Amino acid sequence: MRSRIWNHIIPILGDFPLREIDASALRSFASALLGRVESSTAEVIWGHLSSILNSAVDDKRLLRNPIKVHRSVKAPRRTEKKAKAWTRSVVDAVRLHLQDRYRFAVDLGLGLGLCQGEAFGLAEEDFDFEAGVVHIRRQLRWDIKGRPYFCLPKGGKMRVVPLSPNLTARARDHFRRFPSTQCTLPWRNPEPPTNALEARQRKPITVQLVLTTSHGNRIYYRTWNDRSWKLALAAAGLITAVGEKVRRDGGRIRRTPVYAAPREDMFHVLRHTYASVQLEAGESVVSLSTWLGHSSPKITLDHYAHFMPGAGQRGQAAMDAWLEQDQPRILPENSPAAEWIKKMTLNPQVKGLIASGASMSVKYKETARGGLAVNIIEC
Numbered sequence: 001m002r003s004r005i006w007n008h009i010i011p012i013l014g015d016f017p018l019r020e021i022d023a024s025a026l027r028s029f030a031s032a033l034l035g036r037v038e039s040s041t042a043e044v045i046w047g048h049l050s051s052i053l054n055s056a057v058d059d060k061r062l063l064r065n066p067i068k069v070h071r072s073v074k075a076p077r078r079t080e081k082k083a084k085a086w087t088r089s090v091v092d093a094v095r096l097h098l099q100d101r102y103r104f105a106v107d108l109g110l111g112l113g114l115c116q117g118e119a120f121g122l123a124e125e126d127f128d129f130e131a132g133v134v135h136i137r138r139q140l141r142w143d144i145k146g147r148p149y150f151c152l153p154k155g156g157k158m159r160v161v162p163l164s165p166n167l168t169a170r171a172r173d174h175f176r177r178f179p180s181t182q183c184t185l186p187w188r189n190p191e192p193p194t195n196a197l198e199a200r201q202r203k204p205i206t207v208q209l210v211l212t213t214s215h216g217n218r219i220y221y222r223t224w225n226d227r228s229w230k231l232a233l234a235a236a237g238l239i240t241a242v243g244e245k246v247r248r249d250g251g252r253i254r255r256t257p258v259y260a261a262p263r264e265d266m267f268h269v270l271r272h273t274y275a276s277v278q279l280e281a282g283e284s285v286v287s288l289s290t291w292l293g294h295s296s297p298k299i300t301l302d303h304y305a306h307f308m309p310g311a312g313q314r315g316q317a318a319m320d321a322w323l324e325q326d327q328p329r330i331l332p333e334n335s336p337a338a339e340w341i342k343k344m345t346l347n348p349q350v351k352g353l354i355a356s357g358a359s360m361s362v363k364y365k366e367t368a369r370g371g372l373a374v375n376i377i378e379c
Contacts, residue, residue: 002144004045005052008036013049018062021053023070030076042076082306084264085276090236097235102228104174105211109270111167113278113292116267117141118153120219123207124180129168133160136293138207140185140218147190148218150205155293162291171210180208181216229267230259238265275300276307 012032016025029049033042049067056062067073086094095106108119117139126135136159138150153159163171184206193199211219233239234257241257248254271292278288289300 001048004041004048008033008045009049009052018053018056021066023066023073026066026070026073030073034076038078039076040078040081043078046075081264083272083275083303084269085273085307086269090238091270091273093236094232094238097232098228099214101178101214102211102224104170104178105267106270107167107170107174108211109267110274111164111170112136112161113271113274115139115154115271116221119267120209120211120221120224121150121207122210124175124210125208127163127171129163129172132163132165132168134163135160138205140209142220143190145190146220148220149186149188149190150207151188153293155295157293159290159293174210178210178212180210181212183207183209183212183218185218225261225266226259230261233261233265234259272304275304279304279307 012029013021013025030042030046033045037045046067050065053062053065053067057065067075091106091110095103098106105119108114108122109116112134114122114136118136121138121140122134122136123138126137128135136153139153140148141151142148184204186202186204189198189202191202193202209218213219230239234241239259239261242260243258245256245258246253247256275288275292278291279285285297285300288304289297292300294300
């Protein structure tokens with residue numbers, strides 16, 4: 001939030017007095033914003049601006065929030081994008097070009113559907129090989145000042161994810177080749193506590209991290225993305241260099257390529273691939289929602305419905321049956337109703353009515369009414 005406010009709201013609207021933020025200023029802000037960031041980010045920044053203006057109203061610096069007053073000003077709306085999944089060949093290529101100790105990160109993202117912070121915060125004690133599950137208890141995060149800390153996983157709750165036999169074998173092999181490293185970090189917030197309650201809430205915890213740097217340190221996601229992940233993407237042919245970074249190291253000059261990987265090719269794509277494989281295999285959406293840490297299956301469907309095989313085919317078949325033309329049917333000779341009609345004593349008026357209807361087109365069908373099967377004869 002701090003980054004979005006200082007990098008986008010302040011440069012565009014920072015010189016405006018609050019009372020001069022009118023419809024024209026808001027339109028200019030929205031236009032300038034869409035020229036700087038994607039529509040999804042612009043929508044979030046617009047929400048930050050609205051919250052700031054609401055606070056100004058509460059503090060009596062404004063009478064009303066101009067965003068709510070000027071109905072003609074439309075907020076930026078994100079362009080709906082479908083989640084992207086990688087093929088097996090792409091996953092294998094990227095994994096191959098990562099450093100050996102980091103290949104297990106791909107296995108965790110792909111085999112458990114973990115976010116990057118959850119993978120970097122995973123500990124060896126979280127693996128229950130006997131039960132065949134992994135307990136997702138924490139994630140490794142960094143605050144705006146670059147200080148690391150542990151907090152709850154995505155969605156603010158712990159979860160349990162099934163562990164496949166092949167992933168179990170890869171985990172055992174990784175633990176043997178790259179022993180886990182002990183790491184102690186504060187919980188929830190890296191700021192020093194100011195009272196006893198905060199001291200209890202932020203009490204540091206110690207875990208044996210399964211993913212660490214070659215120096216045995218916790219992984220800083222930005223360094224890992226720039227120096228490991230993007231290099232693997234480039235080696236796999238997914239991205240190309242957009243520039244060069246020159247750094248002086250003593251008397252030496254180091255030149256390193258700069259890559260701008262699209263967001264859909266970052267670590268999170270492994271989570272999308274996990275979801276696509278599960279749904280294509282016919283796994284329950286409710287189960288998948290639990291494994292991914294979503295608050296409801298609706299979120300899972302909103303993100304991954306296009307991964308479901310044959311989506312809409314059953315509905316199309318049902319609708320096709322509805323629209324099928326009814327074929328005329330006559331009352332079968334062996335029907336109980338036919339025998340009952342033969343035994344009836346008919347008066348001359350009924351006989352005349354039957355004779356006059358001999359040329360009628362009669363349709364016979366069955367339907368359900370009130371929970372009972374009802375035979376209907378339509379003339």
